[in-house]
Amino acid sequence: MEVLKLKSPADFIGRQGNGIISFGSGQPDLPPPKEAFEGIDLTRDLRYGLIQGEVKLREILAREYPGSTAENFVITNGASEALDLIFRCWRKGEKVLLPRPYYYSYPPVVEFAGLVPIYTDLVDGRIDLDDFKKKIKGCRAVLINSPSNPTGRIEAIETLKEIEKLTQKLGVYVVSDEVYKDLIYERENYHIEGDHVITVNSFSKTYCMCGVRVGYLWSADKKVVENVCEMKTHTSMNTNLVGQDMALSAMRAPKAYIRKQRKIWLQRRDFIYEGLTDLGFDLWKPEGAFYVLPKCENAREFVRTLYHEFRVITYVGEWFGAPDRIRLSYALDLKQMEEGLARIKNAMKKVKVLP
Amino acid sequence: MEVLKLKSPADFIGRQGNGIISFGSGQPDLPPPKEAFEGIDLTRDLRYGLIQGEVKLREILAREYPGSTAENFVITNGASEALDLIFRCWRKGEKVLLPRPYYYSYPPVVEFAGLVPIYTDLVDGRIDLDDFKKKIKGCRAVLINSPSNPTGRIEAIETLKEIEKLTQKLGVYVVSDEVYKDLIYERENYHIEGDHVITVNSFSKTYCMCGVRVGYLWSADKKVVENVCEMKTHTSMNTNLVGQDMALSAMRAPKAYIRKQRKIWLQRRDFIYEGLTDLGFDLWKPEGAFYVLPKCENAREFVRTLYHEFRVITYVGEWFGAPDRIRLSYALDLKQMEEGLARIKNAMKKVKVLP
Numbered sequence: 001m002e003v004l005k006l007k008s009p010a011d012f013i014g015r016q017g018n019g020i021i022s023f024g025s026g027q028p029d030l031p032p033p034k035e036a037f038e039g040i041d042l043t044r045d046l047r048y049g050l051i052q053g054e055v056k057l058r059e060i061l062a063r064e065y066p067g068s069t070a071e072n073f074v075i076t077n078g079a080s081e082a083l084d085l086i087f088r089c090w091r092k093g094e095k096v097l098l099p100r101p102y103y104y105s106y107p108p109v110v111e112f113a114g115l116v117p118i119y120t121d122l123v124d125g126r127i128d129l130d131d132f133k134k135k136i137k138g139c140r141a142v143l144i145n146s147p148s149n150p151t152g153r154i155e156a157i158e159t160l161k162e163i164e165k166l167t168q169k170l171g172v173y174v175v176s177d178e179v180y181k182d183l184i185y186e187r188e189n190y191h192i193e194g195d196h197v198i199t200v201n202s203f204s205k206t207y208c209m210c211g212v213r214v215g216y217l218w219s220a221d222k223k224v225v226e227n228v229c230e231m232k233t234h235t236s237m238n239t240n241l242v243g244q245d246m247a248l249s250a251m252r253a254p255k256a257y258i259r260k261q262r263k264i265w266l267q268r269r270d271f272i273y274e275g276l277t278d279l280g281f282d283l284w285k286p287e288g289a290f291y292v293l294p295k296c297e298n299a300r301e302f303v304r305t306l307y308h309e310f311r312v313i314t315y316v317g318e319w320f321g322a323p324d325r326i327r328l329s330y331a332l333d334l335k336q337m338e339e340g341l342a343r344i345k346n347a348m349k350k351v352k353v354l355p
Numbered sequence: 356m357e358v359l360k361l362k363s364p365a366d367f368i369g370r371q372g373n374g375i376i377s378f379g380s381g382q383p384d385l386p387p388p389k390e391a392f393e394g395i396d397l398t399r400d401l402r403y404g405l406i407q408g409e410v411k412l413r414e415i416l417a418r419e420y421p422g423s424t425a426e427n428f429v430i431t432n433g434a435s436e437a438l439d440l441i442f443r444c445w446r447k448g449e450k451v452l453l454p455r456p457y458y459y460s461y462p463p464v465v466e467f468a469g470l471v472p473i474y475t476d477l478v479d480g481r482i483d484l485d486d487f488k489k490k491i492k493g494c495r496a497v498l499i500n501s502p503s504n505p506t507g508r509i510e511a512i513e514t515l516k517e518i519e520k521l522t523q524k525l526g527v528y529v530v531s532d533e534v535y536k537d538l539i540y541e542r543e544n545y546h547i548e549g550d551h552v553i554t555v556n557s558f559s560k561t562y563c564m565c566g567v568r569v570g571y572l573w574s575a576d577k578k579v580v581e582n583v584c585e586m587k588t589h590t591s592m593n594t595n596l597v598g599q600d601m602a603l604s605a606m607r608a609p610k611a612y613i614r615k616q617r618k619i620w621l622q623r624r625d626f627i628y629e630g631l632t633d634l635g636f637d638l639w640k641p642e643g644a645f646y647v648l649p650k651c652e653n654a655r656e657f658v659r660t661l662y663h664e665f666r667v668i669t670y671v672g673e674w675f676g677a678p679d680r681i682r683l684s685y686a687l688d689l690k691q692m693e694e695g696l697a698r699i700k701n702a703m704k705k706v707k708v709l710p
Contacts, residue, residue: 010588013405027402037397042601046566047382050368077432077591084590088467105589112443112586114469171579211401211596231467234460235439236432240595241566246397 009104012015021340023328024313026149026291028208030261033253036207036246044245046273049238051229053216057248063201065218071288072218074228074245075239079179079202079215080105082228083143085235086175086198086217087113089227094140099127100321103149103177109319115140119321125153125284125293126323129162136166141173144192147288150320150327152269154287157190166192172251175200179215180289182206182258185266195220206258207250214239214247219340265290265330268337272330275341280354293317295355296326302351309350310343358581359659364459367668376695377666378683380505381646383563385616388608391562391601399600404593406584408571414602420546420554420573427573428582430594430602434534434570435460437583438498440590441530441553441572442468444582451494454482455676458504458532458646462676469581470495474676480508480639480648484517491521496528499547502535502643505675505682507624509642512545523549530555533569537561537613542623550575560644561613562605569594569602620645620685623692627685630696634708648672650710651681657706664705665698 002164004011012024016320052058053075062068069180076082083105087096092114093243098106100119110117118139129145136142146155147279167174174192179202191199202215219225271288276283276294283294296302303326306312330337348354359366367379407413408430417423431437438460442451447469453461455474465472473494475486482499491497499518501510510518522529529547534557535542546554557570574580624641631638633647638649651657654671658681661667671678685692703709 010406010490010585012574023401029402031398032401040397042392043386046564047384048380048565051365079593080589103626108589112590114447130429172597209401209661210403211593213592213595230363230365233363234435234463235467236436236591240432240568240598242597242601243595246597280556346405 004307006110006300006303006316007186009315009319015307015313020311020313021343022313022332023337024315024342025331026329028205029208029331029333030208030264032208033250035253036209036250038249040242040245040249042242044241046241049241051233051238052225053239054241054244057244060248060251061216061218067211067225068218070172071222072220072225073216074232075214075216075224075244076232077215077239079177079200080109080177081236082200082215082217083109083175083177084227085231086200086224087115088231090115090140091223095138097132097135097139097142099144101150101317102321103145104319106143107332108165110143122151125151125328127163129159132163133166135169136172137173141175142167142252143175143177145177147184149180149289150293150317150322151284152286152289152290152291152293153284154186157187160190160192164192164194164197167196171196173198179205183262183265183290184288185262186287187268190246194337198224203250205249207247207253209246209250212246213245214243233307241257257282268330268334271337272328275337279341279345279348283315290330292328292330293320293322293325294328296353297324297355298328298351298353299323299326302326302347305351306344306347310347312340312343312347324348359662361655361658361671363674367449370610370662370668375666375668376691376698377668377687378685378695379670380686381684382565382686383560384686384688385563385619387563388605388606388612390418391605393604393607394596395600397597399557399596401596404596404599406588406593407580408594409596409599409603412599413433414659415603415606416573416665423573426577427575427580429580429587430569430571430599431587432570432591432594433559433568434532434555435464436531436591437555437570437572438464438468438530440583440586440677441555441579442470443586444579445470450493452487452490452494452497454499456505456672456680457487457676459674465498467550473570477506480506482510482514484514485639488521491525491527494527496530498530498532500532502539502583504535504644505646505648505672505677506639506645507646507648508639509539511542512542515545515547519547519549519552522551526551528553534560538617538620538645539643540617540624541642553579558602558605562602562608564601564605567598567601589656623685625694626689627683627696630692634700634703635695647683647685648675648677649683650678650679651708652679652710653706653708654678654681657681657702657708660673660706661702665702667695667698667702681709
């Protein structure tokens, strides 16, 4: 059997199934709400749509953003494309501040755009405002992600307000990736505000439709919206129309759907947090999203052993800027998690992972 | 009424309808084949798909490319994204040769990637091999588009073979945008060959589903496929799954569907070519696609007059690198074209367009 190279999460593609338990993939295993499929007419007009996105979808989104209109939104091929387009509109060589650990696509997307990522290390999984204040100067933007993939942490509302003030004063853009906004266990989401804010969001996680690839950005800055649309005109044109219809339909799902999902995630969160704590791991209790990032010595060896000898997929923390940790997604049911934790327990007899 | 700025085709967005006759938009007005909708199951697995695209779709495409397998393809958000990803994978500062007139997104997409477009002017709407040979040296790639938007011309098979040989010898990539491959009036499409060839294609024009945004690239060079997938992992992830299912279904349409379409386009081609020739315009007879690019003095003034006073949309040739011409798409029915030509005739009394 070929030994895992562990270059990127792509190493695990096509390795699911056959009794393998995967704590790898960052997506819900639950189905979309039934509303997502209702009333979809495939025989609709399938000619080019507006680059900015379908008006009806943007109008409904505007209701969730106080003081906004459809003009503040651009619908994109998932949050990924939104981030990519935002960064590509800025002048090459400019700096972007990234809290570390980070979602693994952030540094490449910043670099592909010709921008320079600089890092502020999280302290106990949260932004260190002292370091943040030093490093934000001279940056074009900061990219924040609360709840965070991979830490599962959320930032305190006070921190977010401090970032609002500071960036407004300095004229630095805040790109706020809020794709897990509906999966916060502790409080409601806090919309960071201001005319220098660009929010990135998605239907993928809330409505369990990652493969449909519909996301969006919101900005109060008309120039940002215009620049993104101008670029998207040449790079991908409109976002797929059937997907936009499904996103619009999914939004008709009652709030109870989201509450019910959150309850399932909470139960899983508690299960994995307790399970890993019982095994002796040092980890943060997730406050949102569906990831844990326990400390782990010999992380690469452990991830390889888990896969090759115990048929369990986990990700090395180094992909997320945290080489002394491993990342587990808990997007799987309790029965699988129980089995997975039992295998992890056995693997710990072969590799030294605790101090 | 606000006077048209004529900065880009986007100036005409939202200006259709209300008796306006549009020779603007470059997309079929005909419906997709009924097969595109048959057997589509929206309740399918909607989790992330493979970045490279659905295996079944790539397998069926492979049958159209002799000696290929599913591994030679990447499914993308339309041909636009395929081009964007290809160029972004090359080192910044490298040169890309573009025949001029060109499709209006080519120069920006090359420049967004940090590459440098250089131009070879078409002679009588076709590649001038002498100039081509001089300019291709030192280029990373050449982007060819036969049938061409905006010229409606196809390259001779001998020219394509000459380009094959020359680029192979020099180690220059040929990016062949063949989105109009099924709309050639004169002959079958000729697949340019070689291990340095990257073909870009789409379901948009052949199957009249531009808004679904499914295209693809083909390459014999595994490194190209790998690099594109690696970049797409971060910039947009998989192409929308429902769109890919529709593309796969559309391919079940009988060849008679494509023949029938071509017959309609041929009739329209003859109608507009004769109509504009009768009005005194100097233009190439289209051999493929659905555009004409007649010579036109005072092009900006004429396009403005046509729109503001005669409610006819045409595009200025300067968007396509041909400032002394205007572009008309003939993706509209004969009745509308007849009315459009009558209005053009009247507008010619107000603006001097012929020498």
